[in-house]
Amino acid sequence: MLKSHSCGELRKGDVGKRVTLAGWVDRRRDHGGLIFIDLRDRAGVSQVVFNPEVASSCHETASQVRSEYVLNVSGEVALRPSGTENLQLATGEIEVIAGDCTILSTSETPPFYINQEVEVEESLRLRYRYLDLRRPRMLRNLTLRHRVVEYIRNFLNAKGFLEIETPIMIKSTPEGARDYLVPSRVHPGKFYALPQSPQQLKQLLMVAGVEKYYQIAKCFRDEDTRADRQPEHTQLDLEMSFVTEEDILGLIEELFTSLVTAIKPDMKVITPFPRVTYDDAIARFGTDHLDLRFSMETGDLSDIVADSEFAVFRDTVVAGGKVKGICAPGCSSYSRHQLDELNKMAQGLGARGLLTVALGDTPGSLDDLTLDMVKSVAARFLTLEQVKGIAGRLGAGMGDLLLIVAGDPKVVNKVLSELRAEMGNRLELADPNTLAFAFIQDYPLLKWDEELGRWDSEHHPFTAPKEEHIPLLDTAPERVRSQCYDIVCNGYELASGSIRIHDSELQHKIFSLLGYSDEEIQQRFGTMLEAFHYGPPPHGGIAPGIDRLVMLLAGEETIREVIAFPKNQSAVDLTLDAPSPVTEEQLAELHLQLRDE
């Protein structure tokens, strides 16, 4: 080793020791005579003093050094002269008196600050990701991620799970997201696909008798990116045999709560995790990836306004739509501009409009409310009783602002859930140090796909219906609930899972319901159905997203901040400049020809 100690570990107790350090020049302070260099490695920073009277050639070397040069320094650890200690620094009581110094490598001036926490354009950071990762924030995030994965492995290993790798090149199945395809050289015209998840493989592992499986698995989806979505992401993929929904939820709750306690003890977790049915989630929050850190629940106002003079509301209800709203506490004094912003946001999400109702100027009892204190374009169409009814339903008082949307229930819920998140943000209602996990249960098994004119899986086709709902598959598929569950946290979907079908008859029936021909079923799922003829155990699992989990623990806004080499919004890897063209020879070998477009 070129170092005897790390730059971050030296303390008072090391005084007098002769040490050798190696690291990067974080900062150099040249006093003409004395030169101070903060030498940085992964563990931290130590101040090295270069004194011409102690080692003149060494001092000469130090004067040539610039930021991010890599140095090897030997010297004695000394107590800093009294009065010059730096309490900001863990190593601030000592310094290393350089006796010998070698420049291991030089560095050009970096394209952005490495020793300062300044926001830099993300594309530049990604182009020089190896420099970006030198910055404390990134090092912190990567370290956190490592510890999370380490914790998960230890936790599951202790519970008797086997970590098993599954292939990255598998078979394409056209349902779900678009596959990333890998052309086969050996088999002209045939392709592998990168897994969207190891779903079928882990179920085969259950048939194989593994009983408890997990994997830190890379998953690939060729869909557009978002702040919390990348073309490839990492899941804790997990599957167990002979379990019920309760077993899976209990395991995950124990894992997550103990993980947070161990790794981020300063963060609050609400236990036990609240359980919300899908229908309740939609009714109360307009979305199933809800944020339970604050209330501001939506309220259905349809019955109150059905007979109102306000045509927009009345007509919506008559046409089978819904009128719902939320209450933004203390926002009755919102300016015209602020209201316009919210209106624009609502319209951007598909609402025809947003009705705002300001209840007086100051806090107080609703009993004192009079119609002329109500500021709203709909005020003259509503009775005082109706306004009070609406306010009551939304838990509003004087001084509050009501945000009301009318229209198709899907749109109304979408818009209100986004407005709720927005207002929660603006009013700082969501404590950034709280992780509000929740289980969402009782999802519908199927959803009607308008475009294709057929039923489609809400989760995936291997999800088991609730036992007692199986008869409904023939009579009222829309009413069938599944043994499917999500974990959400602070407004993000963190995990999805289900108890799987282990009966090949039932599985076959679901496939048929989804409109697959026998031939298609055989072609896409033949192996699994066949495997299910050989004693498949009842089984189920779940797959929490590691990127999102670490993002929440790190307090970051995007998962890119917790991925070493992420892709940008256009799915480009700016570090390596991928994707890139390939040679004609490569294409020919793969029996591929590019189309003119």
Place this chain on the structure above:
RNA sequence: GGCCCCGUAGUGUAGCGGUCUAACAUGCCACCCUGUCACGGUGGAGAUCAGGGGUUCGAAUCCCCUCGGGGUCGCCA
């Protein structure tokens, strides 16, 4: 594919129709400096204002297109 936002020295920002020959901070270069730690001091270099077109007597500034980046809707079983 739609909508919204952004693009000014290496970096981060200011400037938003004329006095911009583009400012500030920091970084960079040179010199001075033996107790600093975001060291200090003096001086200097550094920007076709993303690119193209238009409006105007005059454009970093207004309009259009293109490119690049971000957010989002669609999409993500």
